[in-house]
Amino acid sequence: MSIESFMNDAISPWMKNEGPESDIVISSRVRLARNLQHIPYPIIAKENQLGEIISQVKEKYAGQNHIKFGVLELLQMNELKENEKRVLVEKHLISPNLSRETKAGAVLLSEDESLSIMVNEEDHFRIQCLLSGFQLDESLRYANDMDDWMEEKLDFAFDEKRGYLTSCPTNVGTGLRSSVMMHLPALVLTKKFNRILPAINQLGLVVRGIYGEGSEAQGNLFQISNQTTLGKKEQDIVEDLRSVVSQLIQHERAARESLLQQSQILLEDRIYRSYGILAYSRRIESKEAMKRLSDVRLGIDMGLIKDVKGNILNELMILTQPGFLQQYAGEALLSEDRDQRRAALIRERLKLELAD
Amino acid sequence: MLCQECQSKQASLHFTKIINGEKTEFHICETCAKDKGDYIPGSNSFSIHQLLSGLLDTEQPFSTTKESPSLKTQREELTCKNCGLTYQQFAEIGRFGCAECYRTFDEKLDPIFRRIHGGNAEHAGKIPKRKGKDLHVHREIENLRSTLKTQIENEEFEQAAKIRDKIRSLKNNLQEKEGD
């Protein structure tokens, strides 16, 4: 398979569009948890009860044409190969938990993959809308539309006092988790992020990153999301997150500006070294790849690297995950082989970029 | 440092979560992280549940070894009729078993919800469009009633009569539906 057609399959169509503020905000996501009234939740339900939900989904939603999202395709976990499931996980379309739910787990996918509905994960339904860039309001609107559309045909468990009832008490009420994935290299580099963090947390928001040795998050990527789901309106939950993200964007822009003014040569040196490693290395571990990709992305977004497009970080972040590498190779790979494949894929991808 | 999950491999991922100002650190090895699925940014199952099970433990009034017999019976009685989950099991796994559990454990839920949801225990958001229709109508009737009251106080009787008719017809519709 050529790298181009592989990538076409591997990258969700929604991701190819550049969203607002996409130099800092990678993606925005809204998820709504919904359940049926009478069937127990998946952790405790019997197989035939979960099977009943699958039949309902097949009858009422699968293959149906939704005005905004087109035809919804149903993928059942027990009909997918291991690696196909892994790819869905790496595209953030399903959770690792669902991929292991082989008995009755399924996902409904929209044509552009911006909308996915996990069936029989922790809750009976998890409606998720994922958009590129900073589009929280749109994500909420689309998830809400889908919620209304589904509710025309099935009764969701709803209680006047507690709201939408969910398996986990952390989701009850709105069932809403909104989150934004941000690339904040300059705030990390200038060591400002750790000082901002406590203020964000005081607002009831959660920040997640993957921390390796030391304090830097892998790829300088952070996910910020709401913790509270009960007692607030959906719009207010999303607005609280939106305003914090807006402030973070400003802080990150200011930090980039000050880096440029105070240490441009140092910054350029770091960015071009990383570019060199990505363009020529023969083996690269996932952690290092993330770090170098973050540098190059920063260089692109600051206008220091001009001949490469900015969404390369988003793409390669996904493409260099083990599941994709194995799908590209067409076989299971040992970790050393993966490092070799990863380096090759990045080199080819960069070459493709320059040839454009 | 050893992995806190398997206690056998070296911890290579050091994961910090700060929720409402409370800092929790996780030190786990790559294998366990992958098992948990938490090495992918965006997945969010692991820590909340850890936090929650810890939290529910402190909320759990029966976790002490000394138990009076009456408390014990009370605990045994709290079992969901629909799915069979006991309150004890709920506290251990940090999950409800079904929608009916909410009603069964209702008297114990307020403090739990308040701790998780920044002091809130009651829903203020969306109402389902179709199923919540009656709820919407009830709310509309409430609103019309308060309008009616002010109009009568202001002696705007002509308008008040219209509002009264509207309330009447909304109520009739509700009753017809409930009679179905």
Ligand SMILES: [Zn+2]
């Ligand atoms: Zn381990």
Ligand SMILES: [Zn+2]
């Ligand atoms: Zn129950």
